[in-house]
Amino acid sequence: MEATEKREKKGRKRSTEAYLLLFLIVVLGFLGIFAHGFYDLNNVMSILNRFSYILIAAIGMNLIIITSNIDVAAGSLISAICIIVAAFGKMGVMFWGLLPIAIVCGMLMSALNAVIITKLKIPAMVATLAMSQIYQGVLPLLSHGSIYDLPDSFTWFAFKAKLFGVLPASVLVMAIITVIAVLFMRYSRFSKKLYAVGNNANGARLAGIHVDKVLMAAYVIAGGLYGVTGVVIATASQRVTPTMANGMEMMFIASVVLGGTSTVGGSGRIQGTVLGALILAIIGPAINYIGISPDWSNAVMGVIILVSVTTTIYEHKKKRVLPEEVGEAK
Amino acid sequence: MKKRTHFEFNFNMALFLILIVSFFVIAQRNSAFMSPDYVIEVVLKNAVEIGMLALPMTLVIVTGGIDLSCGNIMVLSAMAGGMVGGKLGSLAGVIVTILIGAACGLLNGVIIARARVPAMITTLATMYLYLGIAKGISKGDSIYSYPAATALGNFELFGLPIQIYIYALLAVVYVILLHRSCFGRKLIAIGLNENATRYCGIDTGKSIMAAYLLEGLTASVAALIWIGRFTSLKFDAGTNLHMKAITVVVLGGTSIVGGVGDMRGTVLATLIIAVFNSGLTVLNLAIDAQTIIQGAVLLVSLVVYEAIHRYQRNKKLIRG
Numbered sequence: 147m148e149a150t151e152k153r154e155k156k157g158r159k160r161s162t163e164a165y166l167l168l169f170l171i172v173v174l175g176f177l178g179i180f181a182h183g184f185y186d187l188n189n190v191m192s193i194l195n196r197f198s199y200i201l202i203a204a205i206g207m208n209l210i211i212i213t214s215n216i217d218v219a220a221g222s223l224i225s226a227i228c229i230i231v232a233a234f235g236k237m238g239v240m241f242w243g244l245l246p247i248a249i250v251c252g253m254l255m256s257a258l259n260a261v262i263i264t265k266l267k268i269p270a271m272v273a274t275l276a277m278s279q280i281y282q283g284v285l286p287l288l289s290h291g292s293i294y295d296l297p298d299s300f301t302w303f304a305f306k307a308k309l310f311g312v313l314p315a316s317v318l319v320m321a322i323i324t325v326i327a328v329l330f331m332r333y334s335r336f337s338k339k340l341y342a343v344g345n346n347a348n349g350a351r352l353a354g355i356h357v358d359k360v361l362m363a364a365y366v367i368a369g370g371l372y373g374v375t376g377v378v379i380a381t382a383s384q385r386v387t388p389t390m391a392n393g394m395e396m397m398f399i400a401s402v403v404l405g406g407t408s409t410v411g412g413s414g415r416i417q418g419t420v421l422g423a424l425i426l427a428i429i430g431p432a433i434n435y436i437g438i439s440p441d442w443s444n445a446v447m448g449v450i451i452l453v454s455v456t457t458t459i460y461e462h463k464k465k466r467v468l469p470e471e472v473g474e475a476k
Numbered sequence: 477m478k479k480r481t482h483f484e485f486n487f488n489m490a491l492f493l494i495l496i497v498s499f500f501v502i503a504q505r506n507s508a509f510m511s512p513d514y515v516i517e518v519v520l521k522n523a524v525e526i527g528m529l530a531l532p533m534t535l536v537i538v539t540g541g542i543d544l545s546c547g548n549i550m551v552l553s554a555m556a557g558g559m560v561g562g563k564l565g566s567l568a569g570v571i572v573t574i575l576i577g578a579a580c581g582l583l584n585g586v587i588i589a590r591a592r593v594p595a596m597i598t599t600l601a602t603m604y605l606y607l608g609i610a611k612g613i614s615k616g617d618s619i620y621s622y623p624a625a626t627a628l629g630n631f632e633l634f635g636l637p638i639q640i641y642i643y644a645l646l647a648v649v650y651v652i653l654l655h656r657s658c659f660g661r662k663l664i665a666i667g668l669n670e671n672a673t674r675y676c677g678i679d680t681g682k683s684i685m686a687a688y689l690l691e692g693l694t695a696s697v698a699a700l701i702w703i704g705r706f707t708s709l710k711f712d713a714g715t716n717l718h719m720k721a722i723t724v725v726v727l728g729g730t731s732i733v734g735g736v737g738d739m740r741g742t743v744l745a746t747l748i749i750a751v752f753n754s755g756l757t758v759l760n761l762a763i764d765a766q767t768i769i770q771g772a773v774l775l776v777s778l779v780v781y782e783a784i785h786r787y788q789r790n791k792k793l794i795r796g
Contacts, residue, residue, distance in 0.1 A: 216596070267786075268778045269732045271542070271596075275719060276778070279771030286764045393715070396600060409594050441616055445608025451601035456591045 162406030165457070166421040173428065181435035189431065191314055195304075195378070197427035198320030201420060203375040203394070204401040205327045206368030208419045211402050213364050214344040214411020215263065215270035220372055220398055222281035223255050224391035227376030229285055232293040232386035235300035241307070241381070244300075248373035255281075256369025257362065264358040278395075285388035292387040304382040316378045323371065327416045340364060344411030400451050401426050425450065487729045487784065491744040495751060502755035509758045516636060521705070523750030524639045525550070527743070528698035529721035530728075531650040532691040534742045537725050538654070539684055540667045540734025541595035545584060546695050547717030548606035553577040554699035554709055555610045558619035566624030573625075574696045580606055581692015585685030603718070611711040618708040629704020639701045646694065647743050654739045663687060667734030723770065724749055727777045748773075 177184045203220060210217050227248050234247055262273045298306075307315035331337045339360045342350040351357045380386050405422030407414025426447065433443045503510040529546050536543045553576040561569020580602070587598045621629070631638045654660035662683045665673040674680045703709050726732055727748065728741030752773065756766040 262775070266779050267782050268775075272722070272726050272732050272774065272778055275722060276771045276774040279719070279723075279774065280768050283764045283767030283769075283771060287762065287768075396604070399600060400604075403597050403600070409596050439612070439615065441614075442608055442612040444604045445612055448601045448603070448605025448608055452587065452593075452598070452605065455593050455597055455601065456587065459591060459593055 163415075163418050163421060166405070166418065166425065166454070169454070170421060170425055170428075173425070173432070177428075177432055177435065181432065184432065184435045187312065189435075191312060193427055193431055194317050195314045195382070196431075197424055198314070198316040199375045199378040200397055200401060200427050201320055201423040202323055202371050202378070203368075204398045204405075204419050204423045205323060205416060206371035207395075207398040208402045208405070208407055208414060208416060209340060209364045210270075210368050211399070211407050211409055212340050212344045212411060212414050213361055214347070214409075215361065215364075216399070216409065217256075217259065217274045217365070217368065218271065218395050218399075219259060219274040219278035219281065220368075220395035221392045222278040222285075222395075223252065223259075223369070224372050224376045224379065224394060225388055226255060226281050226285055227252055227373055228380035228386050228390045229289050229293065229388050231377055231380045232296060232300070233289075235296050235380075236293060238297060238299055240299050241303045241377075244303075244381075245374070245377055248377045249370045250373070252369040252371070252373030252376065253366045254369070256365045256372065259369075260362045260365035263365075264361050282389075282392065289388050292385055294385040296384045296386065301381055301384060303377065319374060319378070323374070324416065324420060331416055336360070336363065341412055344413070346412075397426060400447070404451055404454055487781070488738065488741055488744060490780070491728065491741055491748065495744060495748050498748065498755065499751050502751065502758060506758045509755060514754075516640070519750050519754045520640055521637055522754060523746055524643045525698045525702050526717065526720050526724060526749065527643055527746035528646060528694050528701075529691075529717060530724040530742050530746055531646055531739070532687065532694045533721045533725050534650070534728070534730050534737055534739055535654060535660075535663055535687040536595070536691055537722075537730050537732060538667045538734055538737035539663050539687055540670070541588060541684065541687070542599065542722070542732075543584065543595070543688065543691050544599040544718045545580070545603040545606055546691055546721055547714035548603050548610065549577055549580040549692050549695040550699045550702060550717065551709070551711060551714035552580060552606040552610040553696040554703040555614050555619045555711065557625070557696075557699065558622065558703055558709065559613065561622035561625065562620060566622050569622045570624050570700060573700055574693065577692045577694075577696020577699065578689060579692070581689045581695070582685065584692070585688030588688065589681035589684040607711065607714075614711055616711065618710050619703070621703045621707045625700050625704035626707065627704065628701050629706075639705075642697065642701070646697070647739075651739045651743070654737065659683065659686065664735060664737065667737070669735075720749070720770075723774045727774060729781060731781075 183189065203224065207217060207220060230251050231244050231248050234244055239247070259270075259274055259277055262268055262277070263270050266273075303315060309315060309318055339350070339355050342353065342355055343357050343360050347357050350360075376391070379391055401422040402414070402419050403409060403422070404425060405414065405418030405420070407418065429447050429450065430440070430443045433446055434440050438446075499509075508514060529550065533543060533546060553573045556576045557569045557573030560572040584595075584599055584602055587593050587602075588595050628638060628642075633641060654663070662673070662678050662680075665676070665678065666680050666683060670680055706713075724745045725742055728738060728743070728745035730737035730742065749770070752769060753766060756769060757763075761769075
């Protein structure tokens, strides 16, 4: 029984990714025919850069959502990291110094979220909501507006660090993180604990898993990844504002959800998130290129998420036998 | 059952105490805050829209759902109404506003209840969708108010702005709806255990859809007042409104996981947030400090709520 269910679930997930891939190929083909200049080198590289920072944070978000929690403070947290990174960058700290600082700050701030969720027993949704408000208030007070006139050493990562002279270095970082994440989710024992906690936290606890520790680890890892994203976003300009990444958490959550991870927890794979992030990274610029006013980009994004999620769930429902379907409502 | 009403009464008392204390602390620092004019014109008037969003949001959260799109429903219906109202007159504007609000709410409800997509994801997607449509139809420009909406936003009756009457009326209706009606019972039952409720013969889908429809409708009423009060609107005006509405609901003692909710708490919480928002301005605190305090209030209220709840549960366990 368990085995068949497992096989069925696996089949569904594979089909989610197949759908996404198909959709992606259709969109890319369509753009190739109708959008002149979409495949210009500059445009492709800027999309890849956008893709990489969305994906890096979305992988972190994926870990959190697998445990059936959520993090709506991600955007404000990344804004905080951007400001911290910029403050150090102003002092002339090079990229190799900025990256560890950002990762550690991200981990610490995200750990604070996890402490509030696990120790004070507040649902993740509202806890991170409250934290995001606090960040949004603290940042402008501490930074007194934006930090500007940043030195070249600061923007080195975005403008000078190119692989083979063209590919943004952020893509390399993203590739490394994605490969590690896929392997990690596949082979590590810890990843199994993540799924267990997401499926049934109480059952996992009775099976001997330290649930709070697993949640803490998921948030801390995600925080580190937010740190990397923060560096990629901050170094892309000479002026860093305290609201730079506010609201981006919705983009990350959307990539994860689009990638077939259920917000109820306990399922989802990194591969799906990769495709989800790629689709979301393409949509914004693509709309511009096919001649629709960029004003409509949000609407298109909403429709795509809605349609893809609804069809996935519909497919999922069709495959299930009746008794299970009745018992399904969360 | 008696126990529970006792507990809820306690939490509302705590909220009331917070309200009174914060009001008088602020009033003591700056006596201008005490004047009835200020209380009515600034403190209450500024909170009406968020309060209106929070009322149906309580119903939605009680069912275990959430509506992230409510702020953008408000923006979209205000903008569509404004565009039509400017050309075809006030009546058309009002009708379009209400219709758009209802349609948006119904769309959320249908997707959540019939397609069974989790509320969080649905409303996340429709949040983008409604914002995008508002941005698309207005092309990023401001939309201006029209006579009927201006009247709703500025007209005064017996010395009180008309929107306060509307809010009070809605608050009474929603308190009755959640606590004194069959519909409210159903919603609470759905929040506690959706499957069991369905097996009891209740059409859970219909009740859930009704809750989201009410959210859309009430948001459109708020939209009328909103555009009237500000005379012009841009598409990005409603970005954080859903967060504010959720803050109010949670502060009011409604459990975010559903099944436990108190509409009177939501009303009290609206007043608390209203006092904080204008009070901190009176005390010359920066707008950012206000955001921090709002976040802190939310966090503290959650901790307190959890603590009270656990205490109650333990007491029950020992006695039982």
